[in-house]
Amino acid sequence: MIGRSHIVLGVACAITASSMGYVPLTFASLGAAALGSLAPDLDTERSLLGCRMVWLSRPISRLFGHRTVTHSLFVPLLTGGVLAHYSGIGGLRSAWGAFLIGYISHILADLMTGGCWALYPLSRNRVSLWPYAKTGSMREYLLLISSLGLLSCVTYHYLSRQLPQSGQKLHHSAFIALTRPGDYEQL
Numbered sequence: 001m002i003g004r005s006h007i008v009l010g011v012a013c014a015i016t017a018s019s020m021g022y023v024p025l026t027f028a029s030l031g032a033a034a035l036g037s038l039a040p041d042l043d044t045e046r047s048l049l050g051c052r053m054v055w056l057s058r059p060i061s062r063l064f065g066h067r068t069v070t071h072s073l074f075v076p077l078l079t080g081g082v083l084a085h086y087s088g089i090g091g092l093r094s095a096w097g098a099f100l101i102g103y104i105s106h107i108l109a110d111l112m113t114g115g116c117w118a119l120y121p122l123s124r125n126r127v128s129l130w131p132y133a134k135t136g137s138m139r140e141y142l143l144l145i146s147s148l149g150l151l152s153c154v155t156y157h158y159l160s161r162q163l164p165q166s167g168q169k170l171h172h173s174a175f176i177a178l179t180r181p182g183d184y185e186q187l
C-alpha cells in the first residue's frame with residue numbers, strides 16, 4: 001500500500017478507536033496515528049517517511065530488507081506492553097496509543113497487499129492474507145475504500161450508542177414533525 005493510503009487508513013482507524021473510547025480525538029492523536037501508519041516503511045528509502053529520513057531508513061534497509069522486522073506485529077505489541085508497564089493503561093489511551101494503532105493498521109494493510117513478516121520472530125515467512133492487490137493498483141484503492149466504509153460503520157455504531165438520549169429526542173421530534181406538524185410547535 002502506498003504512503004498516502006496508509007495515512008488515510010491509520011487516521012481512520014484512530015478515529016474509530018476514539019469513538020470506542022480507546023484514544024482521545026485530538027490533533028496530536030491523529031498526527032501520531034499518521035506517523036505510526038508510515039513508521040514500518042522506514043525499512044526502505046523509497047517510502048514517504050524513509051526518503052525524508054535516509055540516515056535511518058538506509059541502514060535499516062541494508063540490515064533487514066523491506067517488509068521484514070519492522071513489519072512484525074510484535075513491534076507494536078511489545079512497544080505497547082512496555083508503555084503500559086511504565087505508564088499504566090493511561091499511557092496507551094493517549095497519542096502513543098494512536099501511534100500504535102496507526103502502526104498496526106500499516107501491517108494489516110500490507111498483509112492484504114503482498115504480505116510481510118507479520119509473525120517475526122516466530123516465522124520468517126512472508127504472510128499474505130489476500131495476494132490479489134498490488135501496491136498502488138486499483139484493487140488497493142478498492143480495498144482502502146472498503147476498509148473506510150467498514151470503519152465508518154463501526155464509528156457510527158459507537159457514536160450513536162454514546163448519544164442515545166439526544167438521538168432519540170432528535171428522532172422523536174422529527175417523527176412528530178412529520179406526523180403531527182401542529183404539535184411540533186409546542187415542543
Ligand SMILES: [Zn+2]
Pocket residue numbers: 040041067071106110
Ligand atoms: Zn509497509
